[in-house]
Amino acid sequence: MNGECSRSPTTGFRPPFSARPSSRPGGCLRCRRRRSWPWSGRRTGSTGTGSHGFRGFFAKQMWYEGFTIMGSPVRHASHLWPNDYANFCNVMEEYQAQMKALSEKLLGIMFKSLGLAQDDIKWLHSKTNHHPPQVVLQLNSYPACPDPAHAMGLAPHTDSSLITLLHQSSNATGLQISGDGGNLWIPVNPIPGALTVNVGDLMHIATNGQFKTALHRAVVNRTRHRVSMAYFYGTPQEVKISPPMKLVDVDHPLLYQPVTWKEYLDAKGKYFNRALEFIKCEALFIADRCRQL
Ligand SMILES: O=C(O)CCC(=O)C(=O)O
Numbered sequence: 422m423n424g425e426c427s428r429s430p431t432t433g434f435r436p437p438f439s440a441r442p443s444s445r446p447g448g449c450l451r452c453r454r455r456r457s458w459p460w461s462g463r464r465t466g467s468t469g470t471g472s473h474g475f476r477g478f479f480a481k482q483m484w485y486e487g488f489t490i491m492g493s494p495v496r497h498a499s500h501l502w503p504n505d506y507a508n509f510c511n512v513m514e515e516y517q518a519q520m521k522a523l524s525e526k527l528l529g530i531m532f533k534s535l536g537l538a539q540d541d542i543k544w545l546h547s548k549t550n551h552h553p554p555q556v557v558l559q560l561n562s563y564p565a566c567p568d569p570a571h572a573m574g575l576a577p578h579t580d581s582s583l584i585t586l587l588h589q590s591s592n593a594t595g596l597q598i599s600g601d602g603g604n605l606w607i608p609v610n611p612i613p614g615a616l617t618v619n620v621g622d623l624m625h626i627a628t629n630g631q632f633k634t635a636l637h638r639a640v641v642n643r644t645r646h647r648v649s650m651a652y653f654y655g656t657p658q659e660v661k662i663s664p665p666m667k668l669v670d671v672d673h674p675l676l677y678q679p680v681t682w683k684e685y686l687d688a689k690g691k692y693f694n695r696a697l698e699f700i701k702c703e704a705l706f707i708a709d710r711c712r713q714l
């Protein structure tokens with residue numbers, strides 16, 4: 422971890438999870454007096470509401486709460502808004518359908534730009550593959566924070582997906598990206614009507630490092646409550662990801678061992694931002710270690 426986050430005091434803040442449950446979906450988003458969404462602390466397993474899945478890697482709590490959706494959000498939404506969850510669920514399902522189509526189109530273009538044909542990436546095409554790609558929709562909320570310089574929204578991380586399509590609310594800035602391992606951070610400000618596309622770890626593996634995974638973070642805002650929606654498009658559960666041989670030659674040796682997304686997520690769960698290092702091909706891993714001695 423870097424910068425201001427690591428220097429932050431561990432006291433002085435109340436976490437932003439103070440709202441009462443609302444009976445109306447989105448009601449709290451419209452209410453100026455409420456500082457957060459009503460869903461903190463109800464995460465069970467990998468879906469539902471609460472703090473971020475990777476909070477365990479950081480000593481400090483993130484100024485953040487989220488709602489993770491895989492497939493239908495009905496179970497969690499009906500718990501949050503017992504009398505009125507259908508509209509929310511319909512919108513989320515329609516959004517996921519649109520994002521899926523867009524992700525497949527973008528991935529096709531990205532692979533094509535590397536000279537790859539459909540046959541080289543058969544696993545990508547859900548129509549020809551019996552196992553659908555794994556996808557996750559993550560709703561992120563960053564309430565206004567009284568001292569943004571000493572708080573972290575979402576800690577520096579790379580996404581584990583192939584690609585992530587990110588919608589940011591246009592009322593506040595927050596997303597930042599780093600091309601140099603976290604020394605310099607560049608804002609990626611929202612453009613109304615535009616999505617941000619992040620290259621994730623799986624794409625990095627699948628293209629033998631030609632598309633590089635993007636280190637990013639979200640900072641918080643003193644007066645504005647910011648929200649974002651991240652749609653993570655991954656690979657089918659059982660598929661071992663490794664680059665097509667067209668991307669491997671003497672000048673571009675195979676960088677990573679073949680992994681399924683599940684195996685990669687296990688590595689991410691253990692090593693977090695160093696997970697890619699741990700799935701490197703053994704010879705490269707040893708060479709890296711020797712260089713560090
Ligand atoms: O809120 C943002 O801009 C970033 C969200 C993000 O990086 C994520 O959900 O993985």
Ligand SMILES: [Fe+2]
Nearest residue numbers: 578579580637
């Ligand atoms: Fe992310």
